[in-house]
Amino acid sequence: MTKLLQTLVDSIAVGSLYGLIALGYTMVYGILQFINFAHSDVFMVGAWLSFLVAVRIGGQTATVEPSVAKALLVLLTAMVCCGALGFTIERLAYRPLRQAPRLNVLITAIGVSLFIENLGQLKWLFGAMPQPMPRLLPDRPLFALAGVNVNLLDVIVVGTAAVLMLLLNWIVFGTKLGRGMRAVSYSPPTAALMGVPVSRIISFTFVIGSCAAAAAGFLYATKYITLQQPAHETWIRLGLKAFVAAVVGGIGNIRGAMLGGLLIGLIEFFGAAYLSPNLRDVYVFAVLILVLLFRPAGILGRATVEKV
Amino acid sequence: MALLEIRDLHVHYGAIHALQGIDLIIEAGQIVTLIGANGAGKSTTLRTISGLLRPSAGTLAYDGQSLIGQPPHEIVRRGVAHAPEGRGIFANFTVAENLAIGAYARRDKGGIARDLEWALTLFPRLRERLTQSAATLSGGEQQMLAIGRALLARPRLLLLDEPSLGLAPQVVQTIFQIIRAINAAGTTILLVEQNAHMALQTAHYGYVLEVGRIALHATAAELAASDRVRRAYLGVA
Numbered sequence: 321m322t323k324l325l326q327t328l329v330d331s332i333a334v335g336s337l338y339g340l341i342a343l344g345y346t347m348v349y350g351i352l353q354f355i356n357f358a359h360s361d362v363f364m365v366g367a368w369l370s371f372l373v374a375v376r377i378g379g380q381t382a383t384v385e386p387s388v389a390k391a392l393l394v395l396l397t398a399m400v401c402c403g404a405l406g407f408t409i410e411r412l413a414y415r416p417l418r419q420a421p422r423l424n425v426l427i428t429a430i431g432v433s434l435f436i437e438n439l440g441q442l443k444w445l446f447g448a449m450p451q452p453m454p455r456l457l458p459d460r461p462l463f464a465l466a467g468v469n470v471n472l473l474d475v476i477v478v479g480t481a482a483v484l485m486l487l488l489n490w491i492v493f494g495t496k497l498g499r500g501m502r503a504v505s506y507s508p509p510t511a512a513l514m515g516v517p518v519s520r521i522i523s524f525t526f527v528i529g530s531c532a533a534a535a536a537g538f539l540y541a542t543k544y545i546t547l548q549q550p551a552h553e554t555w556i557r558l559g560l561k562a563f564v565a566a567v568v569g570g571i572g573n574i575r576g577a578m579l580g581g582l583l584i585g586l587i588e589f590f591g592a593a594y595l596s597p598n599l600r601d602v603y604v605f606a607v608l609i610l611v612l613l614f615r616p617a618g619i620l621g622r623a624t625v626e627k628v
Numbered sequence: 629m630a631l632l633e634i635r636d637l638h639v640h641y642g643a644i645h646a647l648q649g650i651d652l653i654i655e656a657g658q659i660v661t662l663i664g665a666n667g668a669g670k671s672t673t674l675r676t677i678s679g680l681l682r683p684s685a686g687t688l689a690y691d692g693q694s695l696i697g698q699p700p701h702e703i704v705r706r707g708v709a710h711a712p713e714g715r716g717i718f719a720n721f722t723v724a725e726n727l728a729i730g731a732y733a734r735r736d737k738g739g740i741a742r743d744l745e746w747a748l749t750l751f752p753r754l755r756e757r758l759t760q761s762a763a764t765l766s767g768g769e770q771q772m773l774a775i776g777r778a779l780l781a782r783p784r785l786l787l788l789d790e791p792s793l794g795l796a797p798q799v800v801q802t803i804f805q806i807i808r809a810i811n812a813a814g815t816t817i818l819l820v821e822q823n824a825h826m827a828l829q830t831a832h833y834g835y836v837l838e839v840g841r842i843a844l845h846a847t848a849a850e851l852a853a854s855d856r857v858r859r860a861y862l863g864v865a
Contacts, residue, residue, distance in 0.1 A: 496732070499721075499725060499728065499729055499732075500729075500732060502718075502720060502721070503718055503721075503729050503732075506718050506719070506720050506721075507716065507718075509680055509700075509712075510712060510716035510718070511729075512678075512679075512680065512699070512700035512701055513678055513680070513700055513704065513709075513710045513712055513716065514704065514729045514730055514732050514733075514777070514781070515700075515701045515704035515705060515730075515731075515732040515733030515734075515781060516701060516729070516732050517699070517701045518699075518700075518701070519699075
């Protein structure tokens, strides 16, 4: 029972991070119909920026006082910078290819991804060594439930992710801007005829997707304080799992991305806890294969019907 | 001054020379129709006016100002609304959301509410279905929605692309009555049609487009009486 609950807590915490990252994949796919493979690198940059800013304002790991104000400052800085990064990537790398075949854009995305990973290894940027993230948030047991310690940090991670997802959901389904995004995702030329500024909407989509990824990066860095170097496979694997979450939930579907994130978290952690911890990645990608075989549109996705 | 003045307009799709120097004048307050066979370049003309296509040569002036190089959303903001071929209904939206997005470029809440009321008065069927998904509408209702949505942009010039396409004759009659009502309320209309009979009955002036060139233009009554139009477009031997 204890093990079950503990696994549940862990999987929800990590699953909500997958969900946050998956949102960026799914929103860009919804509008441009291509997989932005550089998205996982924006997440990585979010984590690393959080580290850089935290060290700058908090000093070394041993001396830093946990402080919500500092944590918020770090989170906002990471979100703003990654938002600007997402905007720049779209502007410089993808926009010139707007009329090009989708494969070209896909290859460009992989190029952007490699570029960011390797740029991050420069000594005056993030460097090539693992670094410990300063403890910005208090990590103490909040309460014990049936022998399971629920940590304050887990609650903060899940809470922040949930708030951001609700915010995004509201932007997309409750605002005029969101209506513009949904119109562009349905048909860019028709949206343009309605007076929707398509290019601006696309920029905006990249910015908010990148902000969500930055928030996930911050939360990840606060939860797992040993940060690997930028080109480390950890980042790629995390990004890939978030991508799987987007596909499993139904790529292009925002609520599907959130659901897919939680589902992938559950499958990974329960598989690791009850089957074998060595195969945790296998479970995730096995789910991807199964979904692609039996329900390629994803759980909440609807198979596209050719429009007449 | 004409509301829209097109001079020697050329449009290419890659190697295909779709519009080969057309001239077209629309006087404010009129219904002007552009008729022609499939592939003559009718929709291309509308898409060029709306800014979806960029002409390779020629001028295109609306209200005395060039529209060339302007993005489509800016052209909508200036008062040119386009109900596209195939209606372009957002099937993932409700009817109300489809209407609302027509007013995307506007900020005057009061004016939008008035225009919505007007569109719903013209198309009472839409009022009954406001909360329904637009995908559940019949073809005629979708066409009504496409026109109603274009009205939400408060256009001075309304571009209609084949509003009769695929509709039952009775529905076509209704739609054309409403087109006349919209024009009577002061909106200038450029009507692209394959149904030359209905188009010439409704319009004040007409242009005949044949493979990228204007073959004829005259008042609608003159065109309807001309032998060439009667043979080629009205099915009269």
